[in-house]
Amino acid sequence: MKHRNYFLYRKKTTNVIMMSLTVIAALAAVIPLFLIFYYTLSKGIAYLNLNFFIAMPKPVGEPGGGMANAIVGTLILIGIGGAIGIPVGIMTGTYLSEFGKNKFGFMVRFLTDVLSGVPSIVVGVVAYTMVVIPMKHFSALAGGIALGILMIPTITRTTEEMIKLVPHSLREAGLALGIPKWKTTIAIVLRTAWKGIATGVLLGLSRAAGETAPLLFTALGNRFWSTKIMQPIASLTVYIYDYSKSPFEDWNQQAWTAALVLIILISVLSLLFRFVTRSKYKSD
């Protein structure tokens, strides 16, 4: 009897040790996020008021001023990026999972992985050469295209993985009822995997919203109010980049607030997505 107790005891201790190690690891993964949030909040809260959301930037030395143009600009940029990146990403992911079990599929999968490793500034330079130089103009469109390209790999890979999780029996049921494969894919497979795909889309959009490098030579930035897609447009990240380097305390402060607003913006976007996807599947 004593012998068995000893093994039980050892099992339990190992369990507790391993358990606490994983808890520590989980905490270590979350702590940086809270530190970032806490630091941005404590530094940026000073300028966070309604004015920041509805007023235009002021030059150095004049108190107040906001970043209304940059907030709308960031939304427009990820809107254009999404209009390009989301359909391409979802369709590529669907193709890879449903039809891509061949050489071409392998190649596309490999290239998508390569694309996700390409530094964002390189994508910016590509958009600059392909869009800005021929059009002779910096534009929101060029920035959106750069962001769209950046979204594609994230969305493609999540879509593919999510669709793979859809049970085969569902596909077989559809086909058994005589529904053609393309219709099964759209009406059954994509619908079932929708929640997961939305998460991928959200990841893609959040990544794009936080990018500075690909915007510097495409969307450029704008000190004035502009929502035209053929004109340079402001973005929060470019403002953060410019203002944080300034010798003037006032602008440094606003850079912190802009960072805070960007975090809030992405959180709101995330909540919105949760809301959209959850209500559709109330019955789950």
Place this chain on the structure above:
Amino acid sequence: MNIFYRLSLLIPLFSLLTHAQVQLVGTGATFPAVIYSKWFDEYRNTTGIQINYQPIGSGGGIRQIIEGTVDFGASDGPMTDRQLSDAKSKQGTGILHIPTVMGAVVVCYHIPGLGKGLNLDSRALSDIYIGRITMWDDPYIKNLNPESNLPHRAVLVAHRSDGSGTTFIFTDYLSKISSEWASKIGRGTSVNWPVGLGGKGNDGVAGLVKQTEGSVGYVELAYAIKNNIPYADIKNQSGYFIEPTFSSVSAAAMAASVNMPSDLRVSITDPPGKGSYPISGFTWLLVYQNMKNETKAKALVNFLKWAMSRGQALAAGLYYVPLPASIIKLCNNKINLITANGKKIK
């Protein structure tokens, strides 16, 4: 299709309408970005014309004006002959250099027990940056500062790690006063530094110097003032130790304006004159001599004239040195050369 309906609620956010208006776009140097943003804001308030300036760096500004993706560029270093001919062949028009304001590059330091007023001369500077002077109590520096109590501490050299107009002005000065520097290292927006630590941007170098005891670095005047870092008086050509101030930088420009080349591409480092601070420079707007869009040309010319008169008064408050009257006159002559489709602008 419920979800698309919900998402469609976002569309009004994206389609906010704006009034049609001329907007000029320019990019370039980061150094004058603060005064430019002030100018363009003031100018918009008085005239309604929007000029959008984005500080992407001097090199970027030159590149964009050659490619024709902007209405004007800006740079702290003048364009080279090669770049000018490139622009001419690509855009079919010459490019004018219009000085807007001046800036001083100051040598800031962090020596325990020593406040303002370290004296340095050209040889001390080049020896420090070449790595020959390694201690603050080096006999040569002691000789320049007989009254200061210099500690026996290593000199830690800080410089820019990124390409910059500030580096151009500083190395241009060192190249003029030291033949060794000119042949071994030379001038440029970024050079191969023999010694020292790199900091990114003026703020990076200022931060390094502020945090590190025994360090020395070069930054734009505004960054030294704003960060409360002491900076050195530099011995000029006439043998006087000069503190970088608005009047000593202005004096340098006036001394240089006597032999101003007609295209205004001039370096004013190491100038003659008793009161001239030796390490300063212009920052230029780069504009096409002949513009294709008449409305834009008119707006740009009017702005430039405004910048030469009302605009100059705003410079000092933001730690930029206004142009002396003699230079403004030369600038106005240049501005009058701008045409739209070959026609003069009234």
